Amino acid sequence: MSYLHQKIEKKWQKIWEKNQSHKTRNVFKKRKFYCLDMFPYPSGEGLHVGHMRGYSYSDAIARKKKMEGYNVLHPMGWDAFGLPAENFALKHTIHPAKSTKKNIENIKKQLKAAGFMYDWDREINSSSSEYYKWTQWLFLEFYKKGLAYQKEAPINFCTSCKASLANEEVIEGKCERCGTLTIKKNLKQWFFKITKYADQLVDDLENLDWPEKVKTMQKNWIGRSYGTEFFMQVLHGEKGAMKPEKIDKFTCQWLGINLDEELVKIKIFTTRIDTVFGMTYAVLAPEHPLIPYLTTEKYKKDVEKYIEKIRDISEIERMSQEKEKTGVFTGSYAINPLNGNKIPIWIADYVLLEYGTGAIMAVPAHDERDFVFAEKYGLEIIEVIKLENGKSSIENGAFIEDGILIGSGEFDQLSSEVAREKITQWLENQGLGYGIKKYKLRDWLISRQRYWGAPIPIIYCNQCGEIPAPEEDLPIKLPENIQNFNPTSDGKSPLANIDEFIGTKCPSCGGYAKRETDTISQWVCSSWYFTRYIDSKNSKEIFNKKKVKHWLPVDLYIGGVEHAILHLLYARFFTKVMLDLNLTEFSEPFIHLFNQGMVYYKGMKMSKSKGNVVNPDEFFEKYGADSMRIYSLFMGPAEQDVEWNDQGVIGVYRFLQKIWNIVKKHQSTVEQPLDNIKKMEQLKHSKKLEQLMHKTIKKVSDDIDNFKFNTVISCLMEYVNKIQNSEFRIQKLEIEILIKLLAPIAPHICEELWHQLHPEISEKESIFNQPWPKYDPDLIIEEKFELVIQINGKMRHSIETEKNISEIEAKELVLKNEKIKKWILDETQIKKIIFIPGRLINIVI
RNA sequence: GCCGAGGUGGUGAAAUGGUAUACACGCUGGACUUAAAAUCCAGUGGGAUUUUCCCAUGCGGGUUCGAGUCCCGCCCUCGGCACCA
Numbered sequence: 001m002s003y004l005h006q007k008i009e010k011k012w013q014k015i016w017e018k019n020q021s022h023k024t025r026n027v028f029k030k031r032k033f034y035c036l037d038m039f040p041y042p043s044g045e046g047l048h049v050g051h052m053r054g055y056s057y058s059d060a061i062a063r064k065k066k067m068e069g070y071n072v073l074h075p076m077g078w079d080a081f082g083l084p085a086e087n088f089a090l091k092h093t094i095h096p097a098k099s100t101k102k103n104i105e106n107i108k109k110q111l112k113a114a115g116f117m118y119d120w121d122r123e124i125n126s127s128s129s130e131y132y133k134w135t136q137w138l139f140l141e142f143y144k145k146g147l148a149y150q151k152e153a154p155i156n157f158c159t160s161c162k163a164s165l166a167n168e169e170v171i172e173g174k175c176e177r178c179g180t181l182t183i184k185k186n187l188k189q190w191f192f193k194i195t196k197y198a199d200q201l202v203d204d205l206e207n208l209d210w211p212e213k214v215k216t217m218q219k220n221w222i223g224r225s226y227g228t229e230f231f232m233q234v235l236h237g238e239k240g241a242m243k244p245e246k247i248d249k250f251t252c253q254w255l256g257i258n259l260d261e262e263l264v265k266i267k268i269f270t271t272r273i274d275t276v277f278g279m280t281y282a283v284l285a286p287e288h289p290l291i292p293y294l295t296t297e298k299y300k301k302d303v304e305k306y307i308e309k310i311r312d313i314s315e316i317e318r319m320s321q322e323k324e325k326t327g328v329f330t331g332s333y334a335i336n337p338l339n340g341n342k343i344p345i346w347i348a349d350y351v352l353l354e355y356g357t358g359a360i361m362a363v364p365a366h367d368e369r370d371f372v373f374a375e376k377y378g379l380e381i382i383e384v385i386k387l388e389n390g391k392s393s394i395e396n397g398a399f400i401e402d403g404i405l406i407g408s409g410e411f412d413q414l415s416s417e418v419a420r421e422k423i424t425q426w427l428e429n430q431g432l433g434y435g436i437k438k439y440k441l442r443d444w445l446i447s448r449q450r451y452w453g454a455p456i457p458i459i460y461c462n463q464c465g466e467i468p469a470p471e472e473d474l475p476i477k478l479p480e481n482i483q484n485f486n487p488t489s490d491g492k493s494p495l496a497n498i499d500e501f502i503g504t505k506c507p508s509c510g511g512y513a514k515r516e517t518d519t520i521s522q523w524v525c526s527s528w529y530f531t532r533y534i535d536s537k538n539s540k541e542i543f544n545k546k547k548v549k550h551w552l553p554v555d556l557y558i559g560g561v562e563h564a565i566l567h568l569l570y571a572r573f574f575t576k577v578m579l580d581l582n583l584t585e586f587s588e589p590f591i592h593l594f595n596q597g598m599v600y601y602k603g604m605k606m607s608k609s610k611g612n613v614v615n616p617d618e619f620f621e622k623y624g625a626d627s628m629r630i631y632s633l634f635m636g637p638a639e640q641d642v643e644w645n646d647q648g649v650i651g652v653y654r655f656l657q658k659i660w661n662i663v664k665k666h667q668s669t670v671e672q673p674l675d676n677i678k679k680m681e682q683l684k685h686s687k688k689l690e691q692l693m694h695k696t697i698k699k700v701s702d703d704i705d706n707f708k709f710n711t712v713i714s715c716l717m718e719y720v721n722k723i724q725n726s727e728f729r730i731q732k733l734e735i736e737i738l739i740k741l742l743a744p745i746a747p748h749i750c751e752e753l754w755h756q757l758h759p760e761i762s763e764k765e766s767i768f769n770q771p772w773p774k775y776d777p778d779l780i781i782e783e784k785f786e787l788v789i790q791i792n793g794k795m796r797h798s799i800e801t802e803k804n805i806s807e808i809e810a811k812e813l814v815l816k817n818e819k820i821k822k823w824i825l826d827e828t829q830i831k832k833i834i835f836i837p838g839r840l841i842n843i844v845i
Numbered sequence: 846g847c848c849g850a851g852g853u854g855g856u857g858a859a860a861u862g863g864u865a866u867a868c869a870c871g872c873u874g875g876a877c878u879u880a881a882a883a884u885c886c887a888g889u890g891g892g893a894u895u896u897u898c899c900c901a902u903g904c905g906g907g908u909u910c911g912a913g914u915c916c917c918g919c920c921c922u923c924g925g926c927a928c929c930a
Binding site for chain 2: 216269348361363368369370635647649655710711721786794831
């Protein structure tokens, strides 16, 4: 009988389901292992082989851990809210609730066909009201803690998707989804105060078992830098500055100035206060609110013209580095507090309002951007950092490294590092400045003017103002019976047009009140889902604390590197907040993170938009899920991107066929009576095979733990090739071990063969309840080995010899060897002999 | 520009500083077959004067008895960040 994968796979999928083989019970005594896949969004096209690859890794690990005796939790769910799901629904003019449901069914079918051991009893769906009730509940907890707040902000707006986008959804000034150039729009938006956790989010990275790449990306994204803030007094230009129209209190606060003061000050942030004596001008961002104060009559026209011009240039154009820096003089001057020098104040587009204080001290000698600008506008360049060897540093343009201070008064001869400390201290003593940390990280914009999301549970009452929805009213249900959920062009949520949704009673005064119509970004839904699997059906609380304490944090988290910043940073932030809310007792959600490489096809990333998706279904049909799974792990190193090859799967299919035939052959052959000579031979042979088996157990076990699945498979192939060619009857144990080692990556065929080898056991028994094979360290030690003989480092010959051969014995053996004699005419030629025990001997002549 | 990963046969790729090219795909030849598929066997980096030898891990140097692996300097590909003061 040949290997009928379709029949076998369906058979065991049914039996496993019937026996609830994949159900995880809350047995707290057993060692736990929480193995989690990043949950997919239910796309209409279903899963492609790229997704399957990631899931195959986690399933293999989960199954091996189960065989090793762990209580394994391996759940799955749906990231069903949000833009991707909604855009799909809009494109196909179908209600997102409907399309989502349909897509989930389809993908679930695919996952089941692949035979992954998910505990479907714990399935979650972020768009179900049972789930988003708790998303809303968390929002309210954040709100109570002051971690959710509203502010008018210039937000990224995509004119095509007609929605506001988070900074993370804007790539090179374009909408991540549709590629349309985004514009800035002022809207009142909801934010989470992630910046409050910036330090923790950087510092705690250190102890995580994550790819260095991901840690670095997060570090850079948070962008912490240590520097100094200080004030400079302004000397108005010859005829006095323009009078400002109006400057609000908030701006004054932001600037750290008091408008009653006679003298205007500008606030500067720098990480290189050691170069402050080299400051030859200062620059304000073109949007800086102090500009009207500083601009003199003489320069008013130039400044206004310049600012207008900048406003017309798009964001990306301004950000691009090829663009020449431009600027304009304000007419006013500032006083360098360190040396009293009078320096001109400029406005330039290379300074950004969003970072630091929106104003910089320009030190052209020691900053590349300032250098370029100074050269262009003929501003002074003063060297204040010299090289350690005393030489001038700026012969080839700006010198931006640390060095030794010169021309810096009392700070001369100090190293940059020391000087930064001393000068900051000096400013502090004068009350002019202080040391400060800055971050690139902004607060997280979580409101969306979209339909397909959890409504923000906030109520507005004319009398009482902004009030959180009462907890007992949760979930605030998203109205599903609506016709038009298209995004609107005025930037308002489609919910704003549904009176039944908006109208409500004020929880405080009982009068008429209106609901917030924005919805919560799906990034929020996915920031806490890993805790909900523990207790997915709990309707009384977000989760049972005891259970979560047992299961979390996640031991292994597997997914694509595309989530290196967004999702993983948000989930870490939520975890820290949940800890502060006393909901949990862990500070990091994912102990070990693994990013599987992407699957390429026809030289491109596999993705729906590029139309180069390989659908696994036809391969399941033709070669079976087991073959597909093995092949997707065999393609290359797990963390590396790989190119999909339709032909490649044939190789592993043949491999499974061979194993099938080996078992069949084993079962059909009867042990023959042997004469003594044959018996001896068989014994010798068996010993060799036994050794090979133990070596294979070691290699497979080690390699799985290190995610080296490609070599796991090649190692098993070698093992199979060797036992297949064996002239003698193979022991049952040798086959059983093979099947157990392969089981985590090819569960169906292995389960089937296990039962064929054990016809006495019932269907309820499973190979996955068998213990993982152990190897005997004594048995993998070889007695004999191939001694490699090198002449001048080149391999010339090898002889089989005893493992523990001594150097003297080896020399003797080698020098009398005929083939080696050819190379050595005269023993006096030998300069040196290097002997590596158990490996090689190298003769230098 | 900065940071990270990588460059080995026709292809995907293996190699604790110690036999480079394991394993697999593909290809070539053969067996079986009326034929094909499947399967099995053999061969498969390049070159040569072919029992053997020489050359090959992006390029150029270096360390070493010995380098794909370590060091220095380049080139190329891919990913991330990018006027962050």
